Amino acid sequence: MRRLFFLLCAMASMLSAQAQNIPFKPYKHWNDRMAAFAREPDITSSDIVMLGDSHTEKAGDWNKLLGTTGIRNRGIISDVAAGVYQRLDPILKGRPKAIFFLIGANDVSHNLTPTQVFADIRRVIEKIRSDSPDTKLYVESLLPFVVGSERWKTLAGKENCMIDVNALLIAYCKEHGITFVNLYPRFAKKGTKSLRPELTIDDLHLNRLGYKIWAHEIRPIIKQLQGKK
Numbered sequence: 001m002r003r004l005f006f007l008l009c010a011m012a013s014m015l016s017a018q019a020q021n022i023p024f025k026p027y028k029h030w031n032d033r034m035a036a037f038a039r040e041p042d043i044t045s046s047d048i049v050m051l052g053d054s055h056t057e058k059a060g061d062w063n064k065l066l067g068t069t070g071i072r073n074r075g076i077i078s079d080v081a082a083g084v085y086q087r088l089d090p091i092l093k094g095r096p097k098a099i100f101f102l103i104g105a106n107d108v109s110h111n112l113t114p115t116q117v118f119a120d121i122r123r124v125i126e127k128i129r130s131d132s133p134d135t136k137l138y139v140e141s142l143l144p145f146v147v148g149s150e151r152w153k154t155l156a157g158k159e160n161c162m163i164d165v166n167a168l169l170i171a172y173c174k175e176h177g178i179t180f181v182n183l184y185p186r187f188a189k190k191g192t193k194s195l196r197p198e199l200t201i202d203d204l205h206l207n208r209l210g211y212k213i214w215a216h217e218i219r220p221i222i223k224q225l226q227g228k229k
Helices: 002-016 029-038 061-067 081-086 105-109 114-130 159-176 206-227
Strands: 050-053 073-077 098-102 137-142 180-181
Touching: 002 114, 050 206, 061 073, 061 206, 098 114, 105 114, 105 159, 114 137, 137 206, 159 180, 180 206
Parallel strands: 050 073, 050 098, 098 137, 137 180
Antiparallel strands: none
16 A cells, blocks of 8 residues: 555656656557558447557457457557557547557556556546547556566566556546456466466467456456347
8 A cells, every 4th residue: 555655646746747758659560550440440339449559459359259249459569558549539539339448568668667657548548538438448457477587578577567557547547437457366376476377478468368368357348338148
């Protein structure tokens, strides 16, 4: 609780000082995905959007994963909160039924502090709620990675940052009446801050079992949104 108190104090100070927005520069895969999205039918008010980075994109067909229809994958590998913010307009124009939003791992890997990461995520949340107020928003927790992995050096020693960002998101969502989907406990190895090794292909990204767990956690919400039993 003390750690969260100091995080909230730092966050308040940062936001009151007009926290910096890290400039976002589109990259090839981001542009390619945006071009692919533009070729798809427009998002409509009956659609549910999965919004995020590689964790979301690499799931592939969320309809198959969830056993339903009407789910749109708007994940982009390596994306950050500022990148998501830049691509919101075509999504929100369609006033989707719901958005499941997960972002932040790449922001952490870019050496942003938890309060900076939170500030950029908060900016996305505020735009969604402002531009498409009837869209139900589900903010999902950042996921753990395998602590001590030699593969993701930019995340080395940053497992507490993931936890701190989640703590800030939990507090914010509670204050503003937003549903927070806490996936983290299902993916962390018991008693550690590390991703369960049986759920990953490379110490960070999920394998088929990992996605089954994710789908299991949100499937009841999806069914309720779609009026299914």
